[in-house]
Amino acid sequence: MSRAAETFTTGKQADREVHAKALRAWLPRHAVLDQVEELRPYECDGLSAYRKLPLLVVLPDTVEQVQAVMRYCAREEVPVVARGAGTGLSGGALPLEHGVLLSLAKFNRILDIDLVNRTARVQPGVRNLAISEAVSASGFYYAPDPSSQIACSIGGNVAENAGGLHCLKYGLTVHNILKLQVVTVDGDLVTIGSDSLDAPGYDLLALMTGSEGMLGIIVEITVRLLPKPESAKLIMASFADVEKAGDAVGDIIATGIIPGGLEMMDNMATRATEDFVHAGYDVDAAAILLCELDGTPEEVEDDILRVTKVLQRSGCTDLRIAKDEQERQLFWSGRKAAFPAAGRISPDYYCIDGTIPRKQIGYVLTRVAEMGAEYGLRVANVFHAGDGNLHPLILYDGNQPGELERTEELGGKILELCVEVGGTITGEHGVGVEKIDQMCVQFQPEELTQFHALKQAFDPKQLLNPGKAVPTLSRCAEFGAMHVHKGELKFPHLERF
Amino acid sequence: MTAAAIPDKDIGEQLCQTVRQAASEGAPLRIQGADTKAFYGRDSEGVVLDVTAHAGVVGYEPSELVITVRAGTRLAQLESVLADKGQMLGFEPPGYADGATLGGTVACGFSGPRRPYSGAARDFVLGTRVINGRGELLRFGGEVMKNVAGYDVSRLMVGAMGTLGVITEVSMKVLPVPAREATLTLSMPVEQAIRQMNAWAGQPLPISATCFHDDTLRVRLSGSEKGVAAAVAKIGGEAAGDNGDFWRSVREHRHPFFEDERPLWRLSVPQGSPPSMLDGDWLIEWGGGQRWLKTEAAAKTVRGSIADSGGHATLFRGGDRSSEVFQPLTSRLLELHRNLKNAFDPERVFNRGRMYRDF
Structure with missing residues (x-):
């Protein structure tokens, strides 16, 4: 990774001029950016520690233009990185020095809403929240709600298989889309999925979802719309110890209730957010749980009673039910603001995205705290407790020499811990460039080889977002060798479930 | 065959060896579980690769809502293990015959009446172990x-x-069994039934299955006591108890509709599509999304009838099994399929021609 400011080398500048000129044959002049000051805003996505100036940025606004760009780049063998709103947290949209950055920001129209079949056909640059807003008056919404939903685009959501606060009950992006229009690496337009509940042939819809821009350029998405639950109530429970809060989550599931949302925050996270948004959190608790129950008013009444009993039995020290919709939104606002809140108590923070079996939560949080102490770094924890998706936020100061490197190393260790306990290195943020080394821990060489073969089936020349998501075997050998040499890789042959 | 009669066993290594041998000889294999799905897909030649002995629950954590089982595990056994803990497979898979295995069900992608309301087989799969065409046992996804x-x-x-590999193990998300189920029946013509099913689906009602046949619409509600009672009052119609036998008969194709010598077509269409004018007998499920048709009509006629709807048609049972029983793909999609087949099974060992003639 190079964080140094780049200067244009002569050879690169020549390439830039040639390709810009050629692409302007299909795109309006202003849709091809080739000046350093124009390229600068695109040098990173939401993972700002990694920066690279692209060769060019193109901003097409028709599918035909995307096809033309891909045909040209395929012929000239110029790699292409697709970018939506640039909110991704794993560097999936990090540009390539010698590659074109293809921004889909201009694809921002909702094309069709079909309330009978409960679907919406949208362009990839449409913001996640804009879909729900467009159908809200008709009583519908689009379920996946990543914390960045106000800004992130649906195309990026598909590329990363984005989740959110309500996944346990309503699923991830892959469960909530029906059809894609995809431009292939050589500029063909293919339809994947269908307007029906399934499509003939292989499940390419699932394969494209979460493929991090490695298999094709998504130019249109048909999403499922769900009727808004009639009623939603939120319980907030405090716990004096993190492990008890973790156990309470299992106890709730054991009753046979699937909450609409089930979130946990540790003390450092609640303190940070409380100072920021004043959500009314219990800042003395070691952990708080937010449990949302939704459905018909009758169901919700039933469920609230049952969950309240469970939480009391599980040893919560305090329990509050949001008294109205306004308070429910207030309680949620703290959780949704957890990341920026971390940004207020520390110059920088680094978000981890491991997922673990829930029963391991106590052990993992204890180990994370110990490791944080070893590295001299503070860690705040927010946790999609219902589905085991952990977001430790490592607080650091990028201006202190060596602190970012220590942070990244600690982050890597936390991910390896997640794998060790039967989890995964990424639940919803994607691998991108950030977690590429940890892929070597999660997968065996034969599995990585199979991934490469799969990419080959779509992109034989390796032009789509090359170098991301799946490491080469030689990279893994280097990474592994380095760690074994230092005697730090504790689980070289561990089982990955 | 009773569920308890199948011993737990791991024959993964043995299966890998057989695949490696077949790949080196270029000899095709026909992957087979309990052989209850032989009617489905295209005819395929090859030596049988029997995976039924690879059976047993590998891990089950009810509080995590996850179960991991070997592919030869009988559906019936799996369902009883889950039922003991008050849980179930959310996609309500059909077995179509006694002895059906989970591996076969997942490989066929079969889902039952609950599908439009809870999700399909693919929605519940969290991880798999798969033997590719090089005889390597690979693990994808996980248990989270x-x-x-x-x-x-x-x-x-x-x-x-x-066609891409031998599924040897599957990890799945499971769901709690609802506290209460109730079925209602309403009489109406088909146009109204399709409109009605879609209107309900646009409201937050705890519907878990719908079926229209013979001018009768059946709706199943699943959820908490109070939630189901409130929805019963809202929907109206006649109460028919939980009517578990009826839903099982539709799921397993034992309903009298399916007792018919004519070829059976499965039409997957957008749920609100108007009824087809095509001649034949119809049974409509999945809120209008899955329509069964008994007809002697030619494939071209059946597929032509939904060409504009955004749907597709499968010759599900009977008819010419050497024809393209699945909806033909566009040439570019077919090319992607071929490439994927090559990526996983370069020697084309597995289930040659079972899905599409080309691979």
Whole structure:
């Protein structure tokens, strides 16, 4: 990774001029950016520690233009990185020095809403929240709600298989889309999925979802719309110890209730957010749980009673039910603001995205705290407790020499811990460039080889977002060798479930 | 065959060896579980690769809502293990015959009446172990609800008819069994039934299955006592108890509609599509999304009838099994399929021609 400011080398500048000129044959002049000051805003996505100036940025606004760009780049063998709103947290949209950055920001129209079949056909640059807003008056919404939903685009959501606060009950992006229009690496337009509940042939819809821009350029998405639950109530429970809060989550599931949302925050996270948004959190608790129950008013009444009993039995020290919709939104606002809140108590923070079996939560949080102490770094924890998706936020100061490197190393260790306990290195943020080394821990060489073969089936020349998501075997050998040499890789042959 | 009669066994290594041998000889294999799905897909030649002995529950954590089982495990056994803990498979898979295995069900991508309301087989698959055409045992996905590390090969295997690999193990999300179920019946013509099913689906009602046949619409509600009672009052119609036998008969194709010598077509269409004018007998499920048709009409006629709807048609049972029983793909999609087949099974060992003639 190079964080140094780049200067244009002569050879690169020549390439830039040639390709810009050629692409302007299909795109309006202003849709091809080739000046350093124009390229600068695109040098990173939401993972700002990694920066690279692209060769060019193109901003097409028709599918035909995307096809033309891909045909040209395929012929000239110029790699292409697709970018939506640039909110991704794993560097999936990090540009390539010698590659074109293809921004889909201009694809921002909702094309069709079909309330009978409960679907919406949208362009990839449409913001996640804009879909729900467009159908809200008709009583519908689009379920996946990543914390960045106000800004992130649906195309990026598909590329990363984005989740959110309500996944346990309503699923991830892959469960909530029906059809894609995809431009292939050589500029063909293919339809994947269908307007029906399934499509003939292989499940390419699932394969494209979460493929991090490695298999094709998504130019249109048909999403499922769900009727808004009639009623939603939120319980907030405090716990004096993190492990008890973790156990309470299992106890709730054991009753046979699937909450609409089930979130946990540790003390450092609640303190940070409380100072920021004043959500009314219990800042003395070691952990708080937010449990949302939704459905018909009758169901919700039933469920609230049952969950309240469970939480009391599980040893919560305090329990509050949001008294109205306004308070429910207030309680949620703290959780949704957890990341920026971390940004207020520390110059920088680094978000981890491991997922673990829930029963391991106590052990993992204890180990994370110990490791944080070893590295001299503070860690705040927010946790999609219902589905085991952990977001430790490592607080650091990028201006202190060596602190970012220590942070990244600690982050890597936390991910390896997640794998060790039967989890995964990424639940919803994607691998991108950030977690590429940890892929070597999660997968065996034969599995990585199979991934490469799969990419080959779509992109034989390796032009789509090359170098991301799946490491080469030689990279893994280097990474592994380095760690074994230092005697730090504790689980070289561990089982990955 | 009783569920308890199948011993737990891991024959993964043995299966890998057989595959490696077949790959080196270029000899095709026909992957077979309990052989209850032989009627489905295209005819396929090859030596039988029997996976039924590879059976047993590998891990089950009810509080995590996850179960991991070997592919030869009988559906019936799996369902009883889950039922003991008050849980179930959310996609309510059909077995179509006694002895059906989970591996076969997942490979065919079969889902039952609950599908439009809870999700399909692919929605519940969290991870798989798969033997590819080089005889390597690979693991994809995992046992956690959210996992975006690597391409989603696990879901790619669902419905691939074994053409990409031998599924040896599957981890699945499971759901709690609802506290209460109730079925209502309403009399109405088909147009109204399709409109009605879609209107309900646009409201937050705890519907878990719908079926229209013979001017009768049946609706199943699942959820808490109070939630179901409130929905019963809202929907109206006649109460028919939980009517479990009826839903089982539709799921397993034992309903009298399916007792018919004519070829059976499955039409998957957008749920609100108007009824087809095509001649034949119809049974409509999945809120209008899955329509069964008994007809002697030619494939071209059946597929032509839904060409504009955005749907597709499968010759599900009977008819010419050497024809393209699945909806033909566009040439570019077919090319992607061929490439994927080559990526997983370069010697074309597995289930040759079972899905499409080309591979």
